[in-house]
Amino acid sequence: MDKVGLAVCYDTKNFGSQLQVLATVKMVEELGYDSEIIRYKKKLTPRFILQTIPRLMDVSFIKVKLAAKKKKKVIKRYPEVYKNVTMRNERFDGFVKEYFTNLSKPYNGWETLVKETARNYNLFLCGSDQLWLPHNLGSHFYTLEFAPDNKPKIAYATSFGVSDIPSRYRTGFTKFLKRFQALSTRELAGQKIIKDLIGKTTQVVCDPTLLFDADGWGKMIPDRRVVEEPYVFCYFLGTNEDHRKAAEEFKNKTGLKLVTCPFLDNFIERDLKFGDIQMFDMDAADFVNLIRHAEFILTDSFHGSVFSILHHKRFLTFNRFHAGVNSRNSRIDSLCTLLGLSNRRYDGDVMAVQGLIDYSRVENRVNILRNESIEYLRTALETTRIDK
Structure with missing residues (x-):
């Protein structure tokens, strides 16, 4: 059985992010594939420093980091709130342990990630969520740049989070997008971005959470x-x-x-x-x-x-x-x-x-979008297999 390496944001402290990962894992499984969530642990190396330098010049990236730091500092001024937020964060971690039983071993550092994932997976899939926000580009992980050229790469419902890519990022986006064998996006704006950057018409698919109806989530x-x-x-x-x-x-x-x-x-x-x-x-x-x-x-x-x-x-x-x-x-x-x-x-x-x-009326539209999205994923996984 082909093994799919998943580059997904599973351990963030966000309910929606964790649920869309759960849906992605379940649907890949239902389509008959074994999958593993890739755990990339960044390591301070000369290469990592070089990759990080451009991000330090990005105002959006700096704002996100400073906001997180400020939030943590302010919350500590309120002992009861700090205690409660800590408890909720532990519940986030508990959800990961209970629901994500397909975590890989940690890949420590970029070189290890590149070498070992090439050996461990037949194909790679990233998505969904706002993984392609411009200021996230510097991590090079959710763009599957670590995956070898000869292994298939699929994007399912991956979001840019914005309606236009700033000019300073366009070259980098164009480069990694061209490496994908199957591209889809969650938004109409994302479809337009991909068409503009690499001239390819991509399918707009639903967020992974919409791949299942209420009974499926039950x-x-x-x-x-x-x-x-x-x-x-x-x-x-x-x-x-x-x-x-x-x-x-x-x-x-x-x-x-x-x-x-x-x-x-x-x-x-x-x-x-x-x-x-x-x-x-x-x-x-x-x-x-x-x-x-x-x-x-x-x-x-x-x-x-x-x-x-x-x-x-x-x-x-x-x-x-x-x-x-x-x-x-x-x-x-x-x-x-x-x-x-x-x-x-x-x-x-x-x-x-x-x-x-x-x-x-809404369900009719959801069902059409859901069925088209499942078919996209099924076809993408099947046609990109390297052992066909």
């Missing part, structure tokens, strides 16, 4: 009620104050309690008192179950929107990022456009979340 994530009373699941990763005010307005008008997950991507002092039930002791399985049993969902998260759709919930999606050329709203834009759900975008009226959704 088999992966057992159903259990996390919060007993009726509630609104308010899942905000961004920092927008007005979004929180809107959620509180909805609470005041309906009497439903707000369940929140504070301090995931950012520390916001406002979130110290935002929400009636603040969730810390939770993992990605609990995230799915909080959506399953919510009365309504208010979210600025792509995967918060996806799982709301999969479980036929009434939801509103808020823009986490400011609009613009390099806005990272493109994946939600594509999702709503492809599924005919543009009216579920928040436009200032939070009470619109109560509007009914014709999920029979």
Whole structure:
């Protein structure tokens, strides 16, 4: 049996990221392939330093690192919050141990990664998530640059996270994209980027989490009620104050309690008192179950929107990022456009979340996209096999 080496972001502290990896692993398995999640452990070597130098000149990369450092520093000023966030991080790690049983041994350093993965895998697959954000290019891992030229390379639903590639990155992107035997992207904007850079028309496929319906997710994530009373699941990763005010307005008008997950991507002092039930002791399985049993969902998260759709919930999606050329709203834009759900975008009226959704129509679109996406992956895996 062919063995697929997966370059996926499995150990990040993000529910959606972990769930899309789980879906990728399960679908590759269902299509009849053995897979292993590649664990690359960076090692301080002259080569690694040379690879890292360009990233240190990237404003976006520096901002991300400084924001993470600042968040950790600020949280430590609040002992109870620090304790709770630490507990949640341990739950993230626990999910990895429970659900990702196909982890490779650690490949320590770039040279080891290149040498041993060439021997251990027949083909390579990267995706999904925003692995191709411009400031991530410097790691050279999720671009499969470590994989040998003579081994097939597949991208499934890999996202650029932006609608345009800055000029200073275009040469690097063009170079690694040309090495792929099968390319697909999660967004319409990504399809346009690839066409622009290498002249190839690629397929827009669904996020891995959409490869399974609610029943499929029920088999992966057992159903259990996390919060007993009726509630609104308010899942905000961004920092927008007005979004929180809107959620509180909805609470005041309906009497439903707000369940929140504070301090995931950012520390916001406002979130110290935002929400009636603040969730810390939770993992990605609990995230799915909080959506399953919510009365309504208010979210600025792509995967918060996806799982709301999969479980036929009434939801509103808020823009986490400011609009613009390099806005990272493109994946939600594509999702709503492809599924005919543009009216579920928040436009200032939070009470619109109560509007009914014709999920029979939505399901028809999801099924078409799901079937086309599974067929893309099946064909990509089959036609790129080197032992045919």
